[in-house]
Amino acid sequence: MYLALNNRGNAVFNHPTFVLLMCSRSACFGSWHLARVWVCWWACLCLGLSGVPLVRAQSGAATGNALTVAAASDLKFALDELGPVFERQTGHRLKLVYGSSGNFYSQLLQGAPFHVFMSADEQFVFRLADAGLTANRGRVYALGRIGLLVPRGSPLKPDGELKDLAAALQDGRLKKLAMANPEHAPYGMRAREALQHVGLWAAVAPKLVLGENVSQAAQFATSGSTQGGIVAQSLAVAPAVSGLGSFALIPASWHQPLVQRMVVLKAAPPAAHQFEAFLASDASLAVLKRYGFELPALPAAMPIK
Protein backbone atom coordinates (compact mmCIF):
# COMPACT_ATOMS: atom_id res chain seq x y z
CA MET A 1 0.00 0.00 0.00
CA TYR A 2 2.78 2.37 0.95
CA LEU A 3 4.76 1.58 -2.18
CA ALA A 4 1.75 2.02 -4.40
CA LEU A 5 0.99 5.38 -2.88
CA ASN A 6 4.62 6.36 -3.12
CA ASN A 7 4.92 5.53 -6.81
CA ARG A 8 1.71 7.12 -7.87
CA GLY A 9 1.80 9.88 -5.34
CA ASN A 10 5.18 11.48 -6.02
CA ALA A 11 3.39 14.48 -7.45
CA VAL A 12 1.64 14.93 -4.13
CA PHE A 13 4.84 14.58 -2.15
CA ASN A 14 6.67 17.10 -4.33
CA HIS A 15 3.83 19.60 -4.24
CA PRO A 16 5.12 22.87 -2.68
CA THR A 17 2.42 22.92 0.03
CA PHE A 18 3.33 19.41 1.13
CA VAL A 19 7.05 20.13 1.07
CA LEU A 20 6.54 23.25 3.19
CA LEU A 21 4.34 21.37 5.62
CA MET A 22 6.78 18.51 5.95
CA CYS A 23 9.90 20.68 6.18
CA SER A 24 8.43 22.48 9.15
CA ARG A 25 7.70 19.12 10.68
CA SER A 26 10.76 17.18 9.59
CA ALA A 27 12.55 18.12 12.79
CA CYS A 28 9.98 16.19 14.82
CA PHE A 29 9.65 13.30 12.41
CA GLY A 30 13.39 12.79 12.28
CA SER A 31 13.67 12.69 8.51
CA TRP A 32 12.03 13.21 5.20
CA HIS A 33 11.54 9.58 4.51
CA LEU A 34 9.96 8.89 7.91
CA ALA A 35 7.57 11.79 7.43
CA ARG A 36 6.31 10.21 4.21
CA VAL A 37 5.83 6.89 5.94
CA TRP A 38 3.81 8.52 8.70
CA VAL A 39 1.60 10.32 6.22
CA CYS A 40 0.96 7.12 4.29
CA TRP A 41 0.16 5.26 7.50
CA TRP A 42 -2.40 7.86 8.46
CA ALA A 43 -3.86 7.96 4.96
CA CYS A 44 -4.40 4.18 5.01
CA LEU A 45 -5.82 4.38 8.50
CA CYS A 46 -8.29 7.13 7.63
CA LEU A 47 -9.40 5.14 4.58
CA GLY A 48 -9.79 2.04 6.71
CA LEU A 49 -11.64 3.77 9.51
CA SER A 50 -14.00 5.61 7.21
CA GLY A 51 -15.19 2.14 6.23
CA VAL A 52 -16.12 1.28 9.81
CA PRO A 53 -19.34 3.34 10.04
CA LEU A 54 -20.32 2.07 6.60
CA VAL A 55 -19.93 -1.57 7.59
CA ARG A 56 -21.69 -0.92 10.88
CA ALA A 57 -24.56 0.80 9.10
CA GLN A 58 -24.89 -2.10 6.65
CA SER A 59 -24.91 -4.74 9.36
CA GLY A 60 -27.58 -2.63 11.09
CA ALA A 61 -29.63 -2.48 7.90
CA ALA A 62 -29.42 -6.24 7.48
CA THR A 63 -31.19 -6.81 10.79
CA GLY A 64 -33.81 -4.14 10.11
CA ASN A 65 -33.60 -0.64 11.50
CA ALA A 66 -34.28 -0.84 15.20
CA LEU A 67 -36.54 1.52 17.06
CA THR A 68 -34.63 3.02 19.99
CA VAL A 69 -36.69 3.66 23.11
CA ALA A 70 -35.40 5.60 26.11
CA ALA A 71 -37.59 4.42 28.96
CA ALA A 72 -37.82 5.43 32.59
CA SER A 73 -36.29 2.62 34.62
CA ASP A 74 -39.58 1.86 36.44
CA LEU A 75 -40.70 0.34 33.10
CA LYS A 76 -37.84 -2.18 33.11
CA PHE A 77 -39.88 -5.32 33.77
CA ALA A 78 -43.13 -4.29 32.09
CA LEU A 79 -41.40 -3.28 28.83
CA ASP A 80 -39.13 -6.32 28.87
CA GLU A 81 -42.38 -8.30 28.64
CA LEU A 82 -44.14 -6.02 26.13
CA GLY A 83 -41.14 -5.42 23.85
CA PRO A 84 -40.94 -8.92 22.34
CA VAL A 85 -44.74 -8.89 21.80
CA PHE A 86 -44.43 -5.68 19.76
CA GLU A 87 -41.54 -7.16 17.78
CA ARG A 88 -43.55 -10.29 16.96
CA GLN A 89 -46.66 -8.32 15.99
CA THR A 90 -45.01 -5.74 13.75
CA GLY A 91 -41.66 -7.24 12.71
CA HIS A 92 -39.84 -4.09 13.89
CA ARG A 93 -36.81 -4.45 16.11
CA LEU A 94 -36.76 -2.63 19.45
CA LYS A 95 -33.79 -1.35 21.42
CA LEU A 96 -34.91 -0.61 24.96
CA VAL A 97 -32.65 1.54 27.10
CA TYR A 98 -33.59 2.14 30.73
CA GLY A 99 -32.42 5.03 32.86
CA SER A 100 -33.36 8.13 34.79
CA SER A 101 -35.89 10.34 32.96
CA GLY A 102 -33.90 13.44 33.93
CA ASN A 103 -30.71 12.01 32.39
CA PHE A 104 -32.54 11.05 29.20
CA TYR A 105 -33.94 14.57 29.04
CA SER A 106 -30.43 16.10 29.13
CA GLN A 107 -29.13 13.52 26.67
CA LEU A 108 -31.99 14.20 24.25
CA LEU A 109 -31.23 17.92 24.46
CA GLN A 110 -27.64 17.02 23.49
CA GLY A 111 -28.90 15.11 20.47
CA ALA A 112 -29.07 11.53 21.73
CA PRO A 113 -30.47 9.34 18.91
CA PHE A 114 -33.57 7.98 20.65
CA HIS A 115 -36.85 7.66 18.74
CA VAL A 116 -39.28 7.37 21.64
CA PHE A 117 -38.96 8.84 25.13
CA MET A 118 -41.04 7.33 27.93
CA SER A 119 -40.66 9.66 30.88
CA ALA A 120 -41.69 8.98 34.47
CA ASP A 121 -42.48 12.69 34.74
CA GLU A 122 -44.41 14.57 32.08
CA GLN A 123 -42.57 17.84 32.76
CA PHE A 124 -39.49 16.52 30.94
CA VAL A 125 -41.64 15.74 27.89
CA PHE A 126 -43.20 19.20 27.93
CA ARG A 127 -39.77 20.83 28.12
CA LEU A 128 -38.55 18.77 25.15
CA ALA A 129 -41.68 19.72 23.23
CA ASP A 130 -41.07 23.40 24.03
CA ALA A 131 -37.52 22.98 22.72
CA GLY A 132 -39.05 21.77 19.44
CA LEU A 133 -37.53 18.27 19.56
CA THR A 134 -40.71 16.19 19.64
CA ALA A 135 -43.38 15.33 17.07
CA ASN A 136 -46.18 16.42 19.44
CA ARG A 137 -46.78 16.93 23.14
CA GLY A 138 -47.02 13.21 23.82
CA ARG A 139 -49.50 10.93 25.55
CA VAL A 140 -49.97 9.88 29.16
CA TYR A 141 -49.43 6.11 29.31
CA ALA A 142 -49.65 5.43 33.04
CA LEU A 143 -49.49 6.78 36.56
CA GLY A 144 -46.69 5.55 38.78
CA ARG A 145 -46.97 4.72 42.48
CA ILE A 146 -44.27 4.67 45.12
CA GLY A 147 -44.02 2.57 48.24
CA LEU A 148 -41.68 1.23 50.87
CA LEU A 149 -39.75 -1.87 49.86
CA VAL A 150 -38.31 -3.79 52.80
CA PRO A 151 -35.90 -6.65 52.13
CA ARG A 152 -36.25 -10.00 53.87
CA GLY A 153 -34.61 -10.00 57.30
CA SER A 154 -34.74 -6.22 57.69
CA PRO A 155 -35.71 -4.83 61.14
CA LEU A 156 -38.03 -2.41 59.32
CA LYS A 157 -41.75 -3.19 58.91
CA PRO A 158 -43.34 -2.70 55.48
CA ASP A 159 -45.61 0.13 56.61
CA GLY A 160 -46.90 2.38 53.82
CA GLU A 161 -47.86 5.10 56.32
CA LEU A 162 -44.15 5.28 57.25
CA LYS A 163 -44.97 5.15 61.00
CA ASP A 164 -42.52 2.30 61.56
CA LEU A 165 -39.92 4.23 59.53
CA ALA A 166 -40.31 7.16 61.97
CA ALA A 167 -39.96 4.76 64.91
CA ALA A 168 -36.92 3.09 63.35
CA LEU A 169 -35.28 6.51 62.95
CA GLN A 170 -35.85 7.13 66.66
CA ASP A 171 -34.56 3.82 67.99
CA GLY A 172 -31.68 3.51 65.53
CA ARG A 173 -32.97 0.48 63.60
CA LEU A 174 -32.67 2.46 60.36
CA LYS A 175 -29.08 2.82 59.20
CA LYS A 176 -29.56 3.32 55.46
CA LEU A 177 -32.58 3.99 53.26
CA ALA A 178 -32.43 3.78 49.47
CA MET A 179 -34.28 5.99 47.01
CA ALA A 180 -33.70 7.49 43.57
CA ASN A 181 -31.78 10.75 43.26
CA PRO A 182 -34.33 13.56 43.73
CA GLU A 183 -32.18 15.93 41.68
CA HIS A 184 -33.12 14.33 38.37
CA ALA A 185 -35.09 11.10 38.91
CA PRO A 186 -38.89 11.59 39.16
CA TYR A 187 -39.31 8.73 41.64
CA GLY A 188 -36.71 10.40 43.85
CA MET A 189 -38.58 13.70 43.68
CA ARG A 190 -41.83 12.04 44.72
CA ALA A 191 -40.15 10.04 47.49
CA ARG A 192 -38.74 13.30 48.86
CA GLU A 193 -42.20 14.89 48.76
CA ALA A 194 -43.73 11.95 50.63
CA LEU A 195 -41.02 12.10 53.30
CA GLN A 196 -41.50 15.86 53.57
CA HIS A 197 -45.25 15.30 53.90
CA VAL A 198 -44.77 13.26 57.09
CA GLY A 199 -42.00 15.55 58.34
CA LEU A 200 -39.27 12.90 58.14
CA TRP A 201 -37.15 14.40 55.38
CA ALA A 202 -34.61 16.20 57.59
CA ALA A 203 -34.15 13.15 59.82
CA VAL A 204 -33.88 10.68 56.92
CA ALA A 205 -31.61 12.78 54.69
CA PRO A 206 -28.30 11.75 56.35
CA LYS A 207 -29.25 8.07 56.02
CA LEU A 208 -30.11 8.14 52.32
CA VAL A 209 -28.42 6.05 49.68
CA LEU A 210 -29.28 7.58 46.30
CA GLY A 211 -29.64 5.48 43.18
CA GLU A 212 -29.01 7.04 39.78
CA ASN A 213 -32.51 5.91 38.87
CA VAL A 214 -35.33 4.07 40.62
CA SER A 215 -34.19 0.67 39.37
CA GLN A 216 -30.79 1.14 40.98
CA ALA A 217 -32.54 2.37 44.13
CA ALA A 218 -34.56 -0.87 44.19
CA GLN A 219 -31.36 -2.84 43.72
CA PHE A 220 -29.82 -0.97 46.68
CA ALA A 221 -32.98 -1.54 48.73
CA THR A 222 -32.85 -5.31 48.28
CA SER A 223 -29.07 -5.70 48.37
CA GLY A 224 -29.05 -6.30 52.13
CA SER A 225 -26.84 -3.26 52.71
CA THR A 226 -29.85 -1.04 53.44
CA GLN A 227 -32.88 -1.59 55.67
CA GLY A 228 -35.21 -0.71 52.80
CA GLY A 229 -36.04 1.85 50.15
CA ILE A 230 -38.74 3.98 48.59
CA VAL A 231 -39.18 2.64 45.09
CA ALA A 232 -41.65 2.18 42.24
CA GLN A 233 -44.45 -0.33 42.66
CA SER A 234 -43.82 -1.48 39.08
CA LEU A 235 -40.40 -2.80 40.12
CA ALA A 236 -41.42 -4.16 43.53
CA VAL A 237 -44.16 -6.41 42.12
CA ALA A 238 -41.98 -7.85 39.34
CA PRO A 239 -41.09 -11.53 39.83
CA ALA A 240 -37.36 -10.79 39.96
CA VAL A 241 -37.85 -8.46 42.94
CA SER A 242 -41.03 -9.49 44.74
CA GLY A 243 -39.35 -12.54 46.27
CA LEU A 244 -36.60 -10.42 47.81
CA GLY A 245 -38.78 -8.51 50.25
CA SER A 246 -42.18 -7.05 50.99
CA PHE A 247 -43.75 -3.86 49.70
CA ALA A 248 -46.33 -1.38 50.98
CA LEU A 249 -47.84 1.49 48.97
CA ILE A 250 -47.42 5.04 50.20
CA PRO A 251 -50.68 7.05 49.94
CA ALA A 252 -50.87 8.77 46.54
CA SER A 253 -52.09 12.00 48.13
CA TRP A 254 -48.74 12.50 49.88
CA HIS A 255 -46.94 13.53 46.72
CA GLN A 256 -47.45 15.05 43.28
CA PRO A 257 -48.77 12.41 40.87
CA LEU A 258 -46.20 10.53 38.80
CA VAL A 259 -47.80 11.32 35.47
CA GLN A 260 -45.87 9.23 32.97
CA ARG A 261 -45.88 10.61 29.49
CA MET A 262 -44.38 9.17 26.32
CA VAL A 263 -43.48 11.13 23.23
CA VAL A 264 -42.17 10.42 19.74
CA LEU A 265 -39.12 12.44 18.77
CA LYS A 266 -39.14 14.46 15.55
CA ALA A 267 -36.59 12.37 13.67
CA ALA A 268 -38.33 9.07 14.49
CA PRO A 269 -39.47 6.56 11.84
CA PRO A 270 -43.20 5.73 11.46
CA ALA A 271 -42.68 2.60 13.58
CA ALA A 272 -42.40 4.90 16.62
CA HIS A 273 -46.06 5.87 16.23
CA GLN A 274 -46.94 2.20 15.83
CA PHE A 275 -45.20 1.54 19.14
CA GLU A 276 -47.16 4.37 20.76
CA ALA A 277 -50.43 2.87 19.49
CA PHE A 278 -49.34 -0.60 20.62
CA LEU A 279 -48.85 0.62 24.17
CA ALA A 280 -52.33 2.15 24.17
CA SER A 281 -53.92 -1.19 23.25
CA ASP A 282 -56.01 -3.04 25.85
CA ALA A 283 -53.55 -5.93 25.99
CA SER A 284 -50.63 -3.62 26.74
CA LEU A 285 -52.60 -1.66 29.32
CA ALA A 286 -53.44 -4.93 31.07
CA VAL A 287 -49.74 -5.75 31.33
CA LEU A 288 -48.92 -2.27 32.66
CA LYS A 289 -51.69 -2.67 35.21
CA ARG A 290 -50.36 -6.05 36.29
CA TYR A 291 -47.00 -4.40 36.95
CA GLY A 292 -48.58 -1.93 39.34
CA PHE A 293 -49.09 1.07 37.09
CA GLU A 294 -52.35 2.94 37.41
CA LEU A 295 -53.99 3.68 34.11
CA PRO A 296 -54.85 7.20 33.12
CA ALA A 297 -58.50 8.21 32.65
CA LEU A 298 -59.54 7.72 29.03
CA PRO A 299 -59.50 11.34 27.79
CA ALA A 300 -55.89 11.73 28.88
CA ALA A 301 -55.02 8.53 27.01
CA MET A 302 -56.06 10.07 23.72
CA PRO A 303 -53.20 11.44 21.64
CA ILE A 304 -52.77 15.17 22.11
CA LYS A 305 -51.91 16.86 18.86
Next chain:
Amino acid sequence: MDTQALWLSFELATATLAVLLPLGLWAGRWLARARFTGKALLEAAVVLPLVLPPTVLGYYLLVALGGQSAIGAWVANVLGVQLTFSFAGLLVASVVFNIPFMVQPIQRAFESIPRDLAEAAQVSGLSAWQIFWRVELPLAWPGVLSACVLTFVHTLGEFGVVLMMGGNIPGETRTLAIAIYDKVQGFDLAGAHQMAGVLLVLSLVAVAASFFASARLVVKR
Protein backbone atom coordinates in the same frame (compact mmCIF):
# COMPACT_ATOMS: atom_id res chain seq x y z
CA MET B 1 -24.39 -13.12 28.23
CA ASP B 2 -24.54 -9.97 26.14
CA THR B 3 -22.37 -11.01 23.16
CA GLN B 4 -23.31 -7.81 21.33
CA ALA B 5 -21.69 -5.76 24.10
CA LEU B 6 -18.65 -8.03 24.08
CA TRP B 7 -18.17 -7.58 20.33
CA LEU B 8 -18.73 -3.86 20.57
CA SER B 9 -16.01 -3.65 23.21
CA PHE B 10 -13.64 -5.63 20.97
CA GLU B 11 -14.44 -3.42 17.98
CA LEU B 12 -13.83 -0.30 20.04
CA ALA B 13 -10.56 -1.63 21.47
CA THR B 14 -9.26 -2.69 18.04
CA ALA B 15 -10.18 0.61 16.40
CA THR B 16 -8.61 2.55 19.28
CA LEU B 17 -5.42 0.56 18.89
CA ALA B 18 -5.33 1.18 15.13
CA VAL B 19 -5.62 4.93 15.59
CA LEU B 20 -3.39 5.25 18.62
CA LEU B 21 -0.47 2.94 17.77
CA PRO B 22 1.04 5.13 15.02
CA LEU B 23 0.37 8.24 17.06
CA GLY B 24 1.88 6.65 20.17
CA LEU B 25 4.99 5.43 18.29
CA TRP B 26 5.60 8.86 16.89
CA ALA B 27 4.84 10.80 20.09
CA GLY B 28 6.68 8.37 22.36
CA ARG B 29 9.80 8.35 20.19
CA TRP B 30 9.76 12.11 19.83
CA LEU B 31 9.25 12.71 23.57
CA ALA B 32 12.08 10.30 24.35
CA ARG B 33 14.53 12.35 22.26
CA ALA B 34 13.38 15.94 22.30
CA ARG B 35 14.83 18.44 24.75
CA PHE B 36 12.96 21.73 24.99
CA THR B 37 11.56 24.09 27.56
CA GLY B 38 8.03 23.15 28.57
CA LYS B 39 8.64 19.44 28.00
CA ALA B 40 7.55 18.70 31.57
CA LEU B 41 4.28 20.49 30.93
CA LEU B 42 3.66 18.52 27.74
CA GLU B 43 4.45 15.24 29.49
CA ALA B 44 2.04 16.22 32.26
CA ALA B 45 -0.64 16.85 29.65
CA VAL B 46 -0.02 13.37 28.20
CA VAL B 47 -0.49 11.77 31.64
CA LEU B 48 -3.52 13.92 32.50
CA PRO B 49 -6.21 11.44 31.31
CA LEU B 50 -4.69 8.91 33.73
CA VAL B 51 -5.16 11.06 36.82
CA LEU B 52 -8.35 12.95 35.91
CA PRO B 53 -11.59 11.41 37.15
CA PRO B 54 -13.22 9.75 34.12
CA THR B 55 -16.38 11.77 34.73
CA VAL B 56 -14.42 15.01 34.36
CA LEU B 57 -12.89 13.80 31.11
CA GLY B 58 -16.27 12.50 29.95
CA TYR B 59 -17.98 15.75 30.81
CA TYR B 60 -15.44 17.86 28.90
CA LEU B 61 -15.62 15.52 25.91
CA LEU B 62 -19.43 15.68 25.97
CA VAL B 63 -19.30 19.47 26.00
CA ALA B 64 -16.50 19.67 23.43
CA LEU B 65 -17.96 17.15 20.96
CA GLY B 66 -21.71 17.70 21.52
CA GLY B 67 -24.03 19.02 18.83
CA GLN B 68 -23.91 22.53 20.31
CA SER B 69 -20.11 22.78 20.25
CA ALA B 70 -18.09 24.09 17.33
CA ILE B 71 -16.23 20.80 16.80
CA GLY B 72 -19.36 18.66 17.12
CA ALA B 73 -21.32 20.87 14.73
CA TRP B 74 -18.48 20.94 12.19
CA VAL B 75 -18.04 17.16 12.19
CA ALA B 76 -21.80 16.64 11.95
CA ASN B 77 -22.09 19.01 8.98
CA VAL B 78 -18.98 18.04 7.04
CA LEU B 79 -18.67 14.31 7.75
CA GLY B 80 -22.28 13.63 8.69
CA VAL B 81 -21.20 11.83 11.85
CA GLN B 82 -22.65 12.64 15.25
CA LEU B 83 -19.94 12.47 17.89
CA THR B 84 -22.07 12.07 21.01
CA PHE B 85 -24.02 8.89 21.78
CA SER B 86 -22.42 7.15 18.79
CA PHE B 87 -19.63 4.67 18.12
CA ALA B 88 -17.58 7.35 16.34
CA GLY B 89 -17.75 9.61 19.38
CA LEU B 90 -16.84 6.73 21.65
CA LEU B 91 -13.79 6.06 19.48
CA VAL B 92 -12.66 9.69 19.79
CA ALA B 93 -13.13 9.56 23.56
CA SER B 94 -11.38 6.21 23.77
CA VAL B 95 -8.36 7.55 21.85
CA VAL B 96 -8.12 10.50 24.24
CA PHE B 97 -8.36 8.55 27.47
CA ASN B 98 -5.85 5.97 26.26
CA ILE B 99 -3.10 8.45 25.32
CA PRO B 100 -1.07 7.91 28.52
CA PHE B 101 -1.43 4.13 28.32
CA MET B 102 -0.02 4.14 24.80
CA VAL B 103 2.56 6.95 24.89
CA GLN B 104 4.17 6.39 28.28
CA PRO B 105 5.44 2.79 27.86
CA ILE B 106 6.65 3.58 24.33
CA GLN B 107 8.45 6.71 25.53
CA ARG B 108 10.20 4.77 28.31
CA ALA B 109 11.19 2.05 25.82
CA PHE B 110 12.76 4.52 23.39
CA GLU B 111 14.45 6.38 26.25
CA SER B 112 16.22 3.20 27.30
CA ILE B 113 17.88 2.86 23.87
CA PRO B 114 21.38 4.39 23.96
CA ARG B 115 21.55 7.38 21.63
CA ASP B 116 24.91 6.42 20.14
CA LEU B 117 23.31 3.26 18.75
CA ALA B 118 21.24 5.30 16.29
CA GLU B 119 24.29 7.42 15.50
CA ALA B 120 26.38 4.33 14.81
CA ALA B 121 23.67 3.03 12.50
CA GLN B 122 23.55 6.35 10.70
CA VAL B 123 27.33 6.33 10.20
CA SER B 124 27.00 2.79 8.82
CA GLY B 125 24.79 4.22 6.10
CA LEU B 126 21.31 3.20 7.28
CA SER B 127 18.48 5.54 6.39
CA ALA B 128 16.27 7.02 9.11
CA TRP B 129 13.53 4.54 8.19
CA GLN B 130 15.95 1.61 8.40
CA ILE B 131 17.25 2.83 11.76
CA PHE B 132 13.71 3.04 13.08
CA TRP B 133 12.55 -0.26 11.64
CA ARG B 134 15.69 -2.38 12.11
CA VAL B 135 17.43 -0.93 15.17
CA GLU B 136 15.08 1.05 17.39
CA LEU B 137 11.79 -0.78 17.03
CA PRO B 138 13.18 -4.27 17.82
CA LEU B 139 14.79 -2.84 20.95
CA ALA B 140 11.65 -0.95 21.98
CA TRP B 141 9.39 -3.89 21.15
CA PRO B 142 8.56 -5.00 24.75
CA GLY B 143 7.47 -1.44 25.58
CA VAL B 144 5.35 -1.20 22.44
CA LEU B 145 3.75 -4.54 23.17
CA SER B 146 2.83 -3.64 26.72
CA ALA B 147 1.48 -0.28 25.52
CA CYS B 148 -0.80 -2.11 23.07
CA VAL B 149 -2.01 -4.59 25.68
CA LEU B 150 -2.66 -1.88 28.26
CA THR B 151 -4.59 0.21 25.74
CA PHE B 152 -6.66 -2.74 24.57
CA VAL B 153 -7.56 -3.98 28.05
CA HIS B 154 -8.16 -0.49 29.38
CA THR B 155 -10.61 0.21 26.53
CA LEU B 156 -12.49 -3.02 27.33
CA GLY B 157 -12.82 -1.89 30.93
CA GLU B 158 -13.35 1.88 30.72
CA PHE B 159 -16.63 2.88 32.31
CA GLY B 160 -16.94 6.51 33.39
CA VAL B 161 -16.11 8.21 30.10
CA VAL B 162 -18.22 5.75 28.12
CA LEU B 163 -21.18 6.30 30.44
CA MET B 164 -20.95 10.08 30.07
CA MET B 165 -20.36 10.06 26.30
CA GLY B 166 -22.20 6.98 25.16
CA GLY B 167 -25.72 6.93 26.52
CA ASN B 168 -25.91 3.12 26.83
CA ILE B 169 -27.36 2.32 23.40
CA PRO B 170 -27.26 -1.43 22.55
CA GLY B 171 -24.99 -2.23 19.60
CA GLU B 172 -23.77 1.35 19.39
CA THR B 173 -22.36 2.48 22.73
CA ARG B 174 -23.25 -0.25 25.25
CA THR B 175 -19.81 -1.71 25.95
CA LEU B 176 -19.14 -4.67 28.20
CA ALA B 177 -18.49 -2.52 31.29
CA ILE B 178 -21.74 -0.59 30.76
CA ALA B 179 -23.68 -3.80 30.14
CA ILE B 180 -22.50 -5.14 33.51
CA TYR B 181 -23.71 -1.98 35.27
CA ASP B 182 -27.02 -2.29 33.42
CA LYS B 183 -27.47 -5.93 34.38
CA VAL B 184 -26.89 -5.20 38.08
CA GLN B 185 -29.49 -2.41 37.96
CA GLY B 186 -31.91 -4.73 36.22
CA PHE B 187 -31.58 -7.43 38.92
CA ASP B 188 -29.87 -9.81 36.48
CA LEU B 189 -27.00 -10.70 38.80
CA ALA B 190 -26.25 -13.96 36.96
CA GLY B 191 -25.73 -12.05 33.71
CA ALA B 192 -23.53 -9.48 35.44
CA HIS B 193 -21.54 -12.28 37.03
CA GLN B 194 -20.81 -13.96 33.70
CA MET B 195 -19.71 -10.79 31.95
CA ALA B 196 -17.61 -9.59 34.88
CA GLY B 197 -15.92 -13.00 34.86
CA VAL B 198 -15.18 -12.76 31.13
CA LEU B 199 -13.65 -9.31 31.61
CA LEU B 200 -11.57 -10.48 34.57
CA VAL B 201 -10.16 -13.49 32.74
CA LEU B 202 -9.52 -11.53 29.52
CA SER B 203 -7.65 -8.79 31.36
CA LEU B 204 -5.57 -11.22 33.39
CA VAL B 205 -4.66 -13.34 30.36
CA ALA B 206 -3.78 -10.32 28.21
CA VAL B 207 -1.56 -8.67 30.81
CA ALA B 208 0.09 -11.96 31.76
CA ALA B 209 0.76 -12.74 28.10
CA SER B 210 2.40 -9.37 27.58
CA PHE B 211 4.61 -9.86 30.65
CA PHE B 212 5.55 -13.32 29.45
CA ALA B 213 6.35 -12.08 25.95
CA SER B 214 8.39 -9.12 27.22
CA ALA B 215 10.38 -11.36 29.54
CA ARG B 216 11.19 -13.71 26.67
CA LEU B 217 12.15 -10.84 24.37
CA VAL B 218 14.47 -9.41 27.02
CA VAL B 219 16.11 -12.78 27.71
CA LYS B 220 16.61 -13.41 23.97
CA ARG B 221 18.56 -10.21 23.73
